[in-house]
Amino acid sequence: MNVNEIRKYFPILDQEVNGKKLVYLDSSATSQKPIQVIEALDNYYRSYNSNVHRGVHTLGTKATDAYEGAREKVRKFINADKVEEVIFTRGATTSLNMVAQGYARHNLSEGDEIVITYMEHHSNIIPWQQVAKATGATLKYLNLTPEGTIDLAEAEKTITPNTKVVSIMYVSNVLGTINPIKELAAIAHKNGAIMVVDGAQSTPHMKVDVQDLDCDFYAISGHKMCGPTGVGVLYGKKSLLEKMEPVEFGGEMIDFVDLYDSTWKELPWKFEAGTPIIAGAIGLGAAVDFLEEIGMDNISRHEHELAAYALERLSEVDGVTIYGPKHRAGLVTFNIEDVHPHDVATVLDMEGIAVRAGHHCAQPLMKWLNVSSTARASFYVYNTKDEIDTFVSGLIKTKEYFTNVF
Structure with a gap:
């Protein structure tokens, strides 16, 4: 399936913005949704909308089968060993908070260490700040190389026998850095x-095998991988999930409730209190089917080509500073000399080009880069080199506009 065929599945791309054909380069913030996912949501609400796990009627059984079927799709997608290791959550932020509050807060104490990096998204910083404050543990930051990568020799020094948690993003949403998670997991263990x-x-962008990585927990955001908003996944090794405390309590996650005490259901339902994210999970399952049909290796190859092409084209524009390593995931974060990133994004929007501007929920990294904010163009399976050409032309117009005005 080539990119032109793939684009036909995304109805939102076939429109004009400000009189120009939409060029959507903000998939790191949220991806667009293929018609297969939209139809899966529509079909659930039209045909078998019902709660799951609770009723024996036909609609309830069909909804339960679809919901649990989506869990099995995710299990295969990330190669989890057991289906009960896949917990549906509201998103990656919720998943990381569950580990911080349900595991770390109960297992860490004064003298213990938590190791993260300067490149982390706020959702992988703030939960660990709170755990450190609550337990007396020390939060440590792993230094980065000048180009924004992790030096494993430095990691060997920073991660010590006092370290109890290492929490690091696989791919940076700002630098595009692809971190050596498998090697870091070995050092942590x-x-x-x-x-x-x-x-x-x-x-969303590369084949993930949690068993090969040997990570203990892995957080997934559904809306960044062609799925609906409001759904994500927490993968955890069964042995750790069984010891971990729930962070939400109520219906669905209980086994038995007495007047003064209660017991919890087995995995994975122990962590899915209340009516779960039924439609979201079903939509995520459809997204997994869609990505699998294209092939994650094909998606990764396409995005690396786009990133390399974008770096080449941007090098032709004077006054552009690009952040991050040469070998990167499918995004480019940059600044134009003497033009604020918000102004860049505003002018590009007038050309129908959607990019992100700001601190990207990574203020410590902005400080490390010695900037207050940046602009970012991020690519996905539906983007083309022609769109990158349009983007670069838009940047040149932006430079010319601010040069002539000011």
């Missing part, structure tokens, strides 16, 4: 720590 992975920016 050698020191008796668990390895937590923020997979929000990796799962």
Whole structure:
């Protein structure tokens, strides 16, 4: 399936913005949704909308089968060993908070260490700040190389026998850095720590095998991988999930409730309190089917080609600073000399080009880069080199506009 065929499945791309054909380069913030996912949601609400696990009537059984079927699709997609290791959540942020509050807060104490990096998204910083405050543990930051990558020799020094948690993103949403998670997991385990992975920016774009990575927890965001908003996944090794405390309580996750005490259901339902994210999970299952049909290796190859082409074209524009390593995932973060990123994004929007501007929920990284904000163009399976050409032409117009005005 080539990119032109793939684009036909995304109805939102066939429109004009400000009188120009839409060029959507903000998939790191949220991806667009193929018609297969839209139809899966529509079919659930039209044909078998019902709660799951609770009724024996036909609609309830059909909804339960679809919901649990989506769980099995995710299990295969990330190669989890057991289906009960796949927990549906509201998103990667919820998943990371569940690990921080349900596992770390109950297992860490004064003298213990948590290791993260400067490149982390706020959702992989703030939960660990809160755990450190609550337990007396020390939050440590792993230094980065000048180009924004992780040096494993530095990691060997920073991760010590006192380290209990290492939590690092697989792919940076700002730098595009692809981190050596498998090697970091080995270092963490050698020191008796668990390895937590923020997979929000990796799962949509590359083949993920949680068993090969040997990570202990892995967080997924559904809306960044062609799925609906409001759904995600927490993968965890069964042995750790069984010891981990729930962070939400109520219906669905209970086994038996007495007047003064209660017991919990087995995995995975122990962590899915209340009516679960039924439509979201079904939609995510459809997204997995769609991505599998294209092939994750094909998606990764396409995005690496786009990123390399974007770097080449941007190098032709004077006054552009690009952040991150040469070998990167499918995004480019940059600044134009003497033009604020918000102004860049505003002018590009007038050309129908959607990019992100701001601190990208990564203020510590902005400080490390010595900037307040940046602009970012991020690519996905439906983007083309022609769109990158349009984007670069838009940047040249932006430069000319601010040069002539000011």
